[in-house]
Amino acid sequence: MKVTFTAKLKLRHSPEQKIALDAVTLAYRDALNHTSRVAFEQNKMSSAMKLQTLTYTGIRETFDLPSQMACNVPRQVAATNKGLWTKLKQHNDRQAQIITVKPKRRFRPFRGFDAPAKYVSRTLTYNFGRDFSWKKGQQVSVQTLEGRQVMAYEGYAAHLKHIEAGCKIGAAKLYYQRGKRQYYLLVSFEVDLPDPQPADHKTVVGVDVGQRYHAVVTDTRDRSLFFSGQAINQKKGCFEAVRKTLQRKGTRSATRRLIAFSGRERRFIADRNHSLAAQILNAYPEAVIGLENLKDIRERVGPHTRTKADKTAKVAGGSEQAKAEKRRKNNRRRSQWSFAELQTFIAYKAPFKGSMAVQVDAHYTSQQCVKCGHTSKQNRPGSGLLFVCEVCGFQVHADLLGARNIALRTLAVRQDWTATGALSVRPDVSDKEAKAARLLRYAELRWSPDTSP
Structure with a gap:
């Protein structure tokens, strides 16, 4: 290879x-x-x-x-x-x-x-x-x-x-x-490098990337790591405040400072992603690492916009301004989300640790219960960090659930690799029948034999 x-x-x-x-x-x-x-x-x-x-x-x-x-x-x-x-x-x-x-x-x-x-x-x-x-x-x-x-x-x-x-x-x-x-x-x-073989990668790992937790990692033995993004997001907020001040000033010296400042922020984020990738690979050497295929995620999800309820709301106290500011903050954080860079660093560094990275489907990884297979938006009350299955009542951290689902799908890829001798990741196709067949197979995956009826 x-x-x-x-x-x-x-x-x-x-x-x-x-x-x-x-x-x-x-x-x-x-x-x-x-x-x-x-x-x-x-x-x-x-x-x-x-x-x-x-x-x-x-x-x-x-x-x-x-x-x-x-x-x-x-x-x-x-x-x-x-x-x-x-x-x-x-x-x-x-x-x-x-x-x-x-x-x-x-x-x-x-x-x-x-x-x-x-x-x-x-x-x-x-x-x-x-x-x-x-x-x-x-x-x-x-x-x-x-x-x-x-x-x-x-x-x-x-x-x-x-x-x-x-x-x-x-x-x-x-x-x-x-x-x-x-x-x-x-x-x-x-x-x-020697061609990878299934026997060389006995550990299967799932990596869920996000904004509140930049990465949540788990393997099939339930050894998990959480990498909070709170401190990093606060630092990004400081960068944003300084950038707004310089943009309002508008002088030539402020423009020069903006250029230098943008490079500093970019290097700060890249250093953070390098550090995360190294920690993940050091914790799980010689593993098959599953990463979500998040291509065009921003276009699919779209920005936060004004809802009909926001437009018709008549609440005193400047609530409209507060909601608008919250939407702007969410859109800014989404635009600054550097998930692709982190995944690239993990895939790039993996061969040095005897590991390999594969991409798996990201559909419903945070909504599908790993205990009973039920998939629904209502499993995430208020889109918070707690996952509560509305069928079996299973509760777990939502990002940890996503990492477990990714690990299970990576395990399915490794099983196909072992059976056929060829490493083939799930095709990223738009055909509805092919997508339905893949999702049906994922719904049959279970994290534990202790399942609900």
């Missing part, structure tokens, strides 16, 4: 070498923005070959980039536009589905193509063997406008071990962190 990792290498550059890296990254960024404007004028062109034909000569003459970088620029812009075209199609499909269900809902236009894609970060792409190569003594040679620059690097020991062993190296990105005034080289490499 071939697995691709990304090594973050800190470059030990001198002041002179930093000046050379500054020049090439700024020239590359200017070339990206120039090419983006050309592509926008050509009807948002997404063909890399056509865009390269139009812009290659101009990039070489105007920005003095080496030939390989001059080829990478139109490819990157074309890939960006191709992604935007895909998002446009998905956006229109979702809006059509929403309007079908709610005819009075206004069609929201896609804003991605209102202007050419703008590139701000000083990041460029290197090709192994052409723009960068390894040197003896843990050094790397990278291309600049003034020729090659050789500098030492450091990084995660496990990544360095694979690089020194001569693994297959892919492309790299030169990334600049403004706060530290430091350049990093993000190198992708491929490692051959």
Whole structure:
């Protein structure tokens, strides 16, 4: 089994070498923005070959980039536009589905193509063997406008071990962190790992991600971990308060501070997710870890909006303002929910611990009783943290119930893997009959043999 990792290498550059890296990254960024404007004028062109034909000569003459970088620029812009075209199609499909269900809902236009894609970060792409190569003594040679620059690097020991062993190296990105005034080289490499076997993963784990509890984890032996998000959410609230103050101020210095502040908040959240992923994998090594498939969860659930009761309520004391503020707070927290990043970190780190991550259906994981199989919204009174089955009376923490349901569905995937010899996750299809068949199978799963009649 071939697995691709990304090594973050800190470059030990001198002041002179930093000046050379500054020049090439700024020239590359200017070339990206120039090419983006050309592509926008050509009807948002997404063909890399056509865009390269139009812009290659101009990039070489105007920005003095080496030939390989001059080829990478139109490819990157074309890939960006191709992604935007895909998002446009998905956006229109979702809006059509929403309007079908709610005819009075206004069609929201896609804003991605209102202007050419703008590139701000000083990041460029290197090709192994052409723009960068390894040197003896843990050094790397990278291309600049003034020729090659050789500098030492450091990084995660496990990544360095694979690089020194001569693994297959892919492309790299030169990334600049403004706060530290430091350049990093993000190198992708491929490692051959033994094909996973069911016998190698005897533990089955379910991970339920949420906003009040960022992660609730349990295995089939009922060993559970709770990771509360209260302190993190309070910290996010502090970030939000400072951001509002700077936005109201509106000066140039406030705008600069906002940019730096957004990077700080993003790094804070990423550090939290890295820490959570590491704790989960250290607690459950060599396991099959089930993660919910939450693709397009925000579009499916939708934002909190004013209900008919809110509009007709005539309660004194500013209750309308309180409700509106509560809706805004809920929408903000939902938009800041970084579940995909956490799941990506878990899946990325899992092979280093001898584990593997699979995605399972997320339908009704917080509404389905693990004791009798009954599924209903009424099992969650007030949508709180307590699950109370209206049929058998079983009570449990709602997020723990979700983790148990995910673990049971992961166990079903592992059983199919053992029986067939092929790891096949449940297909994410829209066919109603296929979905009904999967949900019927899930309803037969039980956490304990002590079930209700």
